[in-house]
Amino acid sequence: MGMNLTQKIIFSHLVEGSMIPGEEIAVRIDQTLTQDATGTMAYLEFEAIGIPRVKTELSVSYVDHNTLQTGFENADDHRFLQSTAAKFGVHFSRAGNGICHQVHLERFGVPGKTLLGSDSHTPTGGGLGMLAIGAGGLDVAMAMAGHPFYLNMPKVVNIRLHGKLAPWVTAKDIILEVLRRLSVKGGVGKIMEYSGDGVKSLSVPERATITNMGAELGATSSIFPSDEITKKFLEAQGRGHVFTPLAADPDAEYDEIIDINLDELEPLIALPHSPDNVKKVSEVAGQKVDQVFIGSCTNSSYVDLMKLAKILKGKTIAPNVSLVVAPGSKQVLYMLSQNGALADIVASGARLLECACGPCVGVGQAPSTGAISLRTSNRNFEGRSGTKDAKVYLVSVETAAASAITGIITDPRTLEEPIVVEMPEKFAIDDRMIIPPPVDGSNAEILRGPNIKPLPKAEPLPDEIRGRVLLKVGDNITTDHIMPAGAKILPLRSNIPAISKHCFEAVDPTFPDRAEKAGGGFIVGGANYGQGSSREHAALAPLYLGIKAVIAKSFARIHRQNLINFGILPLAFEDERDYDEINQATARDGDELVIENAREGLLSDTIEVKNVTRGRTFKVKHNLSDRQKEIILSGGLLNFAGKK
Ligand code: F3S
Structure with missing residues (x-):
């Protein structure tokens, strides 16, 4: 039996695992990217791992998120990132050079390579035929240190595009149509692989619009074949030499097939x-x-x-x-x-x-x-x-x-004549805003301003987890809810004690104070908890505030992994009705919960949680792989890696 494109790239990068959907696999990572909002933490974490230079084929540090400089914080962060790039062997794309995914597509992406980025829209690279995945900063730091990336083998969905878009209908409308059909949860645990004659009429940037918003489906990644259109794009970027043709085998199988007739689409919103x-x-x-x-x-x-x-x-x-x-x-x-x-x-x-x-x-x-x-x-x-x-x-x-x-x-x-824009034969290539690292970074000094604070320390998992439900939230809570972005808060990205004061700000501004006073406790969530961005601050701030476990109906992939990476237990209700039985905590503290023998509990699939306040017990599942259990027991990935 032939392989689909996703399987081919995973197979050629497979370090561990059997490629059975749902089972844990480890893949070698060729390239990494970071952006400044997640990058400062990623390089602090890389420093803590203690490897002098990155071991990837290519790593790039972009500055594109916090470019406003209304105080010293962002400027200090940029300087820190430039100095860590030089030290650790990372290319540095300066503020003003552009958005990480756009620049990576133009200047660095290579068909068939794996890319791990500390930004949830890293799958944009799938427009070039890369297997590009978003992850937390610590996962990216581990990849830079030469470790493989662990994930559950995704199911592969074949989205077959037929025909041609009508005038004024665009690639954006294709991905909005996919979102309309599948919803923001429709891609969870899946890679969306595009094929069909409709692919031929889409340029690389158009394909990248589609793979970019695969992140909104909750998909692990999205990918297009690498074909003549990819070749032309790379040649126009002066990088024709990195082209490789890539496609699924004719007899490839998929876990699901979706057909979209492009001719029938209309502009969507x-x-x-x-x-x-x-x-x-x-x-x-x-x-x-x-x-x-x-x-x-x-x-x-x-x-x-x-x-x-x-x-x-x-x-x-x-x-x-x-x-x-x-x-x-x-x-x-x-x-x-x-x-x-x-x-x-x-x-x-x-x-x-x-x-x-x-x-x-x-x-x-x-x-x-x-x-x-x-x-x-x-x-x-x-x-x-x-x-x-x-x-x-x-x-x-x-x-x-x-x-x-x-x-x-x-x-x-309703506008007049449809417009036509041709892809240029040659893009204007000028990489002076991308600073390559020196051959030897050992003499490079890391420049830290007062805003760069050390990483919070996670402790090994205790035997007993006892605490109040400090916050109960509904479905589809995003990382924006947990740790907001915006011009006021983003400058605190390297300062966990300060940024933690804004945790869940829009949901319940009393949460950080109550959590700190209580010395920690539980968060209870609905379905798809932690959807949205890859920001690990949504795990680091709760860690700093003493949260030991989050109990939810279900979790978004990247956020769940971020919780694990920082030693916070992600637990899912076995029976979702138990969610309703937990007291809503807002301005005052909620029910007291206890997990006895938490360490031992990880050995079985389900864990019992006692609701002391209500005198009842309910069951939760952890669905952790053996490796993830070890990480949680050690108190996070850094502790775990340090033990090995
Ligand atoms: Fe930047 Fe927004 Fe994309 S924050 S990386 S432009 S999703």
């Missing part, structure tokens, strides 16, 4: 506050728009912004709309400025931002109170924009641009 709340643009057209943001790692490529320029040419944005544009990379911005497209964008009244994540991560351009913001980014969780009651809608560049002109949500098919 994800309504607040979830990327799977998808409707046709035509169904919601006419609503007034206050802000339009075009950018992010989903839609800020050269082709995206050329389309924007063509739509805006000679037009003026509506008086009620603030249009903000953040190009994905310096390469994109430079090419737009060279060919005159930037002039068309600026002339329309658009506000140009630097090549960075910006509004996507709540750094700048918070919408006005209650505003409707149309964005080409990938997430529309409540409050992520920086304005609690703003309503964020996710759309294609075409829909965003059309709406910016009219001032209302507009189906782009």
Whole structure:
């Protein structure tokens, strides 16, 4: 029997395991990436592992999230990252050079290689035929130290694209259609592998828009074949030599097959506050728009912004709309400025931002109170924009641009002539903002400012875990809820004691104080707890506040692994009805829970939890592999690695 593309890449990188879906496997990692919001921790962790230089083929440290410098903190962090890159043998992409995933696609991605990144949208690299996976910073630090990456062998879903998109319908609409069908939980434990004749009509950046938002499905990764289109893209980036053709075998098997007829798709839109709340643009057209943001790692490529320029040419944005544009990379911005497209964008009244994540991560351009913001980014969780009651809608560049002109949500098919943008034969290649590491970093000094605080220490798992339920939350709690982003909080990313004070801020601001006073306790969650980003601060802050276990209906993959990495037990209700039997803790402390013989309990599949307050007992499952049990028993991955 032949293999699908995912199996081929995993097989060629397999270190441990049998490739049976659901079983733990270990894969060799060729490349890593970090961004600044997760990177400072990742390099502190790499330093703690004690290996002098990275052992990967290539590692890149990007600065794209916290680029605002309103105080010393971010600037200090950037300096720290530049100095650790030199010391440890990592390429450093300076602030202003662009968003990690866009730049990685342009300058570093290689078909058939594995990429592990401390950012949940790392699967963007799947647009180039890479097996690209998002993980916590500690997993990335371990990969840089030469350890394999452990994950459960995913199921492989074949998404077959048939036909061709109609004018004004885009790659963004394809992934919104997948989200509409499968929901934000639909990809959990799966890799989405695209094939079919429809693939041939999609450029690499368009494919990358689709693999990027596979993260919103909860998928482990998403991947496209590497074909003539991939080759042309790499050649245009001056990297034709790294091309390898890659595709599934003709007789490959899949765990699931989904068919999408591209001809039948229409422009789509994800309504607040979830990327799977998808409707046709035509169904919601006419609503007034206050802000339009075009950018992010989903839609800020050269082709995206050329389309924007063509739509805006000679037009003026509506008086009620603030249009903000953040190009994905310096390469994109430079090419737009060279060919005159930037002039068309600026002339329309658009506000140009630097090549960075910006509004996507709540750094700048918070919408006005209650505003409707149309964005080409990938997430529309409540409050992520920086304005609690703003309503964020996710759309294609075409829909965003059309709406910016009219001032209302507009189906782009109502515009005049369809626009055509060709991929350039040659991109403008200039890597001066990427600093390669010196051959020998032993004399390089690590520069730490006062904002860089040591990592919190995790203790081995105690025999008895006793504490109050300090917080009970509902379904689909995101890492943004647990550890918010935004311009005020992001500068504290290297300072766990300070950032912990904001843990669950929007849910219950009394939580950090109560947790610290209680010396720890439990968090109780609903389904898909910890969905969203890879930020390990969502585990590090609860660890610092003394949380020993989170009991939820189910967990998002990366967050669950982050909890394990920091020695926090992720426990799932065996019977979800037990969730209802636990007292809601808000301003006051909730039920007292006890897990007796917690260490021994890990040996069996289920653990008993006593609810002392209510005089009842319920069962939870841990689903930990033997290796994960060892990590939890040791008090986290750093302790575990130190013992080996
Ligand atoms: Fe940055 Fe937003 Fe992507 S924060 S990496 S542009 S999801």
